[in-house]
Amino acid sequence: MKKAFLLLCTLLLVLGSLLPLAGYRLAKAVLGEAAASSEVPASSALPAPGGSLPGTDTGSPETAAFTGDAEVFLIEDQSTGEVQQVPRRDYLIGAVAAEMPLSWPDEALKAQAVAAHSYVLYCRDHATAANGAWLSADPARRQGYLTDAVLHSYWGTRYDANHVRLSALVDSVLTQVLCYEGAPAGTSYFAISNGRTEASENVWGASLPYLVAVDSSTDLQADHYEVTLTLSSAQVQAALAAQGLTPDAAAPEQWFSSPTRTASGYVARLSVCGVERSGAFLRKALGLRSTDFTIRYESGQFYITTHGYGHGVGLSQWGAKAFAEQGLSYDAILAHYFPGTTLCG
Numbered sequence: 001m002k003k004a005f006l007l008l009c010t011l012l013l014v015l016g017s018l019l020p021l022a023g024y025r026l027a028k029a030v031l032g033e034a035a036a037s038s039e040v041p042a043s044s045a046l047p048a049p050g051g052s053l054p055g056t057d058t059g060s061p062e063t064a065a066f067t068g069d070a071e072v073f074l075i076e077d078q079s080t081g082e083v084q085q086v087p088r089r090d091y092l093i094g095a096v097a098a099e100m101p102l103s104w105p106d107e108a109l110k111a112q113a114v115a116a117h118s119y120v121l122y123c124r125d126h127a128t129a130a131n132g133a134w135l136s137a138d139p140a141r142r143q144g145y146l147t148d149a150v151l152h153s154y155w156g157t158r159y160d161a162n163h164v165r166l167s168a169l170v171d172s173v174l175t176q177v178l179c180y181e182g183a184p185a186g187t188s189y190f191a192i193s194n195g196r197t198e199a200s201e202n203v204w205g206a207s208l209p210y211l212v213a214v215d216s217s218t219d220l221q222a223d224h225y226e227v228t229l230t231l232s233s234a235q236v237q238a239a240l241a242a243q244g245l246t247p248d249a250a251a252p253e254q255w256f257s258s259p260t261r262t263a264s265g266y267v268a269r270l271s272v273c274g275v276e277r278s279g280a281f282l283r284k285a286l287g288l289r290s291t292d293f294t295i296r297y298e299s300g301q302f303y304i305t306t307h308g309y310g311h312g313v314g315l316s317q318w319g320a321k322a323f324a325e326q327g328l329s330y331d332a333i334l335a336h337y338f339p340g341t342t343l344c345g
Contacts, residue, residue: 061331066177066344068184073120076133079140083133086145092117092170093163094145097154099189100317102162105324108317109166110173111333112189114343115315116145118177121184176345178334180210185341187334190310191317192222194292196264197337198312203280203291210338211313213264218322219308227289228305236286236302243285245273253297256282266291266312280311314338 072085086094095116096109124134137144146154155162178185186208188200193216200211219225231239233252240247240255247255257271259279267279279291290308297303315337323333331343 061329061343063176064179064342064344066175066179066182068121069175069177069345070121070124074124074132074134075145076129076131076136078136078138078143083131088117089167089170089174090148091120091145092174093166094139094147094151095120096166096170097146097151097162098142098144100321102166104321106169107324107328107330107333108320109169110330111315111320111324112317113170113173114176114178114330114334115187115189117173118179118184118187119189121177122186125184173330173345176343178338178341179344180208180338180341182344185210185338186314187338187341188311188314189317190312190314192225192290192309193219193312193316193319194265194290194308195220197314197316197319198262198264198266198291200313202262202264202266202268203311203313210340212339214337214339216316216319216337219316219318221322222308222318224309226305226307228303229286229288231286231302231304233297233300233302239285240273243281245275247273252300252302255297256295264312265307267293 069088071088073088073091074083075086075091076083092113096112099116100109100112102109120134127134135144139145139147139150142150142154151163152159178187188211195215195217197212197214197216199207199213201207233249236252236255237247237249255273259267259270262268267282269276269278270282271277272282279293282288283291283293286304288304289306290310290312292307292312294305295302296305315334319337320333323336324330328336334341334343
């Protein structure tokens with residue numbers, strides 16, 4: 001059971017998508033207390049290009065003191081089941097390499113490094129696995145973080161140049177952690193939003209004050225922002241039956257109702273074969289890229305169009321790229337996606 005729990009955590013962390021990136025642990029921790037790549041106040045929008053941008057000084061930002069870091073992270077390798085002691089620097093280099101292309105701006109990569117650092121410490125503080133692992137990853141499949149051996153294979157002849165650049169960026173933020181009320185924040189991340197991030201309670205059932213909906217409208221320009229998946233009625237029927245539902249083969253056009261949506265536009269609930277289910281349920285059942293989807297049935301085929309990629313909670317990686325291209329520093333990017341947090345270290 002606990003191994004399955006670690007697997008869920010990893011899926012949430014890595015893909016942002018397939019319910020990547022760790023929401024179960026995030027939700028479990030909060031509920032317990034309260035009863036791509038290639039997830040400021042909620043009303044704030046991205047600054048207009050060419051306008052006055054906050055946080056454009058890429059020097060060292062002010063940070064609060066933090067004494068809860070670790071030199072070694074305990075990561076379960078999904079391929080072997082072994083808990084590995086991964087040095088902090090190695091983990092952060094591998095995590096950023098797994099999550100973002102190195103062609104992206106420095107400030108986006110640094111924001112990703114701090115988010116990955118903060119998130120793994122959050123997992124440590126809420127870990128329950130019997131083997132002591134904080135979370136799990138699968139470097140062999142390039143999920144979670146990449147080992148140095150995998151990076152050699154992945155980068156090939158570009159290894160030396162890529163490693164020098166990424167190491168320097170990670171070193172510049174190596175001790176920095178995003179905190180909320182003095183503790184590491186659960187800084188989840190994902191690939192692309194639908195133009196607005198999602199509040200954590202709408203995905204994992206637990207509310208965290210810094211995981212709220214914020215504007216990420218430049219995601220509308222992301223590669224593969226809108227994708228249409230075509231499935232036959234037989235394929236959809238099989239997928240729904242695998243989830244315990246009983247689709248009426250004679251009336252596939254009636255399998256799905258019009259959905260209700262969250263304030264950010266993601267599907268909250270809909271009727272599936274006469275049973276009310278969440279958007280996350282259907283996303284998982286059909287392998288959809290996000291829970292912002294529309295469904296059209298025509299001549300034996302379902303056309304399902306999605307917007308964005310991932311669970312939608314926390315840092316939009318594409319949004320971080322867009323912010324960085326506008327001139328924002330990594331700390332300003334993090335402040336936007338995790339309002340109310342403090343940079344510590």
